[in-house]
Amino acid sequence: MEHDHSGHMHHAMASEAAPAHHHHEDGDGCSSMHAMVFHAGVCQEILFSGWMTTTALELFGSAVAIFLAGILYEGLKYYREALHARATSLRGDSQVNITKNECGANGACGGPALVKYSMMSCSHFVQTLLHVVQSTASYLLMLVFMTYNVWLCVALILGLAVGYFCFGWRKNSVVDVTEHCQ
Template identity: 45%
Template structure:
């Protein structure tokens, strides 16, 4: 029924509203994705046939393809963790200006302590900042890809994301230096 006729029924006080047949289709299609004429699983499952992967033409149809996708996703998740650590290291190395400010603060028993504040910055229009911006974009895109892969609810792919992220963190994050500033009040 056309939208204008549907509205006429509502305005004329019709006791039984006539539903728009297109409304159900749009609602259903937006809540659950369709693939190959069937509904996409919205619960965790462990299949390897007709598993969509990020793009419409990328469908996993065999155990061999699932194994390949598992390895690729595992490596992508490891790359993501490594990229996060690499960006932190680059940021530490590319810090251009360091400024120290001190100010007196009351201490115990009427003493005066000097509190030091360190301000670190870099120039906005510089190669290091531009490079960090590009790396940030790559990191965001990879993180959304991993999220969308996890949202397939395929158990194998979810395990690949989690195992890759855990392995990447284990391999890259142990070198991350923990620097404590003794003048900082909150740890």
């Protein structure tokens, strides 16, 4: 008695040839497929395994949080530029003018003092720390967009737009050289 295994072999080969989608179902009845297509589903894992939406209200709350994160991200970019502009203005090769009022509140001023700006200065450490925060936020927001959830993507875009509207008009430059995900 011989068995024909060609049907089983064909099924195994067909499943190997199909595109690999990671598919799992959790306890809430949410089925998540990590395919790279836009979708408007409610069930969504966002950034971390503990941040999972299973209801429309949870998704809405997450969208509001992402909207606010977009506004704060634009504010952080403006704040870094404003700190740098307030503390320094580049001149020549590595010299920086730092405006200091050396005469006090009542006396006559002699003008701004020329100070060397060093790599080990407090201002540079603050800018480096803020750069790390901005870089991390930029990549996290990019990963939120890569969930391909239409509602989260729209919330992020609107948050960035509102943030730019609130802070962008005060910027000294339209080109943002500190942007990481352009």
